[in-house]
Amino acid sequence: MAVSSERVGAAFVVTIDRPERRNAVDGPTAEALRDAFDAFEADDDARVLVLTGAGGIAFCAGADLKAIDTYAGRLDLAEGPMGFTRLxxxxxxxxxxxxxxxxxxxxxxxxCDLRIATPTSSFGCPERRWGVPLIDGGTQRLPRIVGMGRALDLILSGRIIDAAEAERFGLLTEIADDAVARALEWAQALAAFPQETMLADRRAAIEGFGLPLDAGLALEAETARATFGVAVAGAARFASGEGRGGAGAGV
Incomplete structure (x- = not known):
């Protein structure tokens, strides 16, 4: 099976399992990734998706260029060629x-919202060498994450950077010897927070990015109003002593 998924506590772990192809994605694998995404969205008890690759050699080496014919008809799909990249x-x-x-x-x-990588991981857009474009969100998400200057460095040059440089760029959230284990720790911590306000703040940050400031602030106010009851309950817990001194305040 090219893609496997399993629940680990509140985490929904999706693994690309084509190590013989460095976890490159062909058409059927893209369809399986979309199915896994739909299963995650439908599972109310799955609070965080963890995406990884099998084999210890690659997270994913991109589209399987040796099976590019299996992408026929996928370029214009609303969900994106590689399964869910436009969702x-x-x-x-x-x-x-x-x-x-x-x-x-x-x-x-x-x-993904967060990226945790092992010290030996590497990152880049080598498709530049073969005239293959970025079509799964890279031209839009990379500048939002690392800034336009660094994004253009990677997009234009096609050079490959190591984990240390990726962390300096702001591309990585964290470097860890066991990326999956650390991601599961993050997932457990995120799942333990009150979900309504965390998800509302996440939505405001994602949807507000690129809006004029007044429109972004209006969106933030809208999400705050929708979760005000949860905030009142949380404030009462704080007033009673819960969470003082930084308890429960991080991963």
Whole structure:
């Protein structure tokens, strides 16, 4: 099976399992990724999606260029060629990266909210060398994450950077020896927070990015009004002593 998924506590772990192709995505694998995305969205108890690749060599090396014919008809799909890259999940997502995250694989990592990688992982847009365009969100998400200057460095040059440089760029949230284990720790911590306000703040940040400031502030106010009852209950818990001194305040 090219894609597997399993629940680990509140985490929904999706694994691209084509190590013989460095977890490159062909048409059937893209369809399986979309199915996994739909299963995550439908599972109310799955609070965080963790995306990873099998084999310890690659997270994902991008589209399988040796099976490019299997992409026929996928370029214009609303969900994106590689399964779900033009969709925005309603819940947090984490990329657990071990090895190559290149081309479309980098775009899958950029699709996630957070990116945790092993020290030996590498990142880049080598498709530049073969005249293959970025078509799974990379031209839009990479500048939003690392800034336009650094994004254009990677997009134009096609150079590959290591995990240390990726962290300096702001591409990585964290470097960890075991990316999946660390991603699951993050998932557990995020799942433990009151969900309504966390998801509302996430929505405001994602949808508000690029809006004029007044429109972004209006969106923030809208989400705040919708979760005010949860905020009142949380404030009461704080007043009674819960969470003082930073308890429960991080991963």
């Amino acid at each position: 925005t999940p309603s819940k947090p997502t984490i990329a657990a990266i071990d090895g190559f995250a290149l081309a479309g694989g980098l775009e899958l990592a950029l699709w």
